[in-house]
Amino acid sequence: MRSICFIGAGKVACTVGKYLAEHGVPISGYMDTDMQSADSAADFAGTRTYEDMSSLVAISDIIFISTPDDVILSVWDDLKNMDIKDKIIGIFSGSLSSEIFSGIESTGAHGVSAHPMYAFSDRFSDYRQLHTARFTLEGDDVAVAIIQDMLEHLGHKVVVIDPENKTRYHAAASIASNLMIGLYDLSLDMLTDCGFTHEDAVSFLSPLITKNVTAMLTSSPADALTGPIERGDTETITHHLEVLSPDERDIYLPLARRLIDIAINKNPGRNYDAMIKLLNETT
Structure with missing residues (x-):
């Protein structure tokens, strides 16, 4: 089973990580500029924190950039200079599309946006109801197929849309x-x-x-x-x-x-x- 890491340890990443871990998905780790946030999310999901992005990326198959939207591009700028061939790079953003991963084709990685239509309010309790969430996906066909298969296996309704419709x-x-x-x-x-x-x-x-x-x-x-x-x-x-x-x-x-x-x-x-x-x- 593919391992997943989170760069950014806010409510969504904390909730999704715990939920996936509870369902047997390996969580390779968290990192965040706020180490306290990263530590609490990692402890909650039963994994560890990393301070070095390249080390976390190296052991992960799926990398979710779960930062605020205005930070995603700068994280991607760092990621695309690493060895990410065949890895899936994802975001949870509702408004940004996978097109934010400019130049991803040349890296050999696959980009996807996976947005849970769910109102996240508490980082330590929302995972209990996350099974009710529906997910909207868009992006690279390979990445979409892999994430869709994982989510549907967990019982989620998934709809795939075109990137140009993401903001609407x-x-x-x-x-x-x-x-x-x-x-x-x-x-x-x-x-x-x-x-x-x-x-x-x-x-x-x-x-x-x-x-x-x-x-x-x-x-x-x-x-x-x-x-x-x-x-x-x-x-x-x-x-x-x-x-x-x-x-x-x-x-x-x-x-x-x-x-x-x-x-x-x-x-x-x-x-x-x-x-x-x-x-x-x-x-």
Whole structure:
């Protein structure tokens, strides 16, 4: 079985290393400019730390550069001057593609990006739920085939995409994960403006959010859509727009226009002309 090392010992590397070690994948070691971080990740995964990159690379078949995105290129610049023939060089980045490995063909190595669609929050407990993660791969055919085989053997759903779609893919994940938090936070603020305590705002929104998310995931956005836009209630939307601040309208309007498209597909016989006119003319 191929051995894996991690250059960079943050949450993702710590979690993935522990998870793979628990499933019998040999972890050859960690290195990081923060030796305390490297030591804790290595101890957690039952392996050791290295201070010399070439020594770690020499004993590893698969090398994941698991640093922050803005450091990956400098690590690659060091790696490509070493003997990495037939080795797999990987990144976990959601936004960067394997094309960051410029000149990799001349080294004889194979580049891959393996992004787990998973929200990492705790370096020492997330590994317990990592079996639920889906992985998106792109890169060299040899590397993709090897990493895909490993992940599917562990029971993961894997989708392979083209490198040019990587940033759009990551934006989609960010909308579903990160930006939803922004909408929730905005809703909390608006309810507290109305006199709710924070605790009451959370308790009122929680079942609404949970029901809608469950409906979206078990059926479709169209089936889950309810409310004044779906009903074509232009008067209510007019009142919403009147009480929103300019910044709040900037968030509300593009999402409302998106919902109009969903509503039209759901109710092809319903007239949404007045709603469309209102949303398009409001700034």
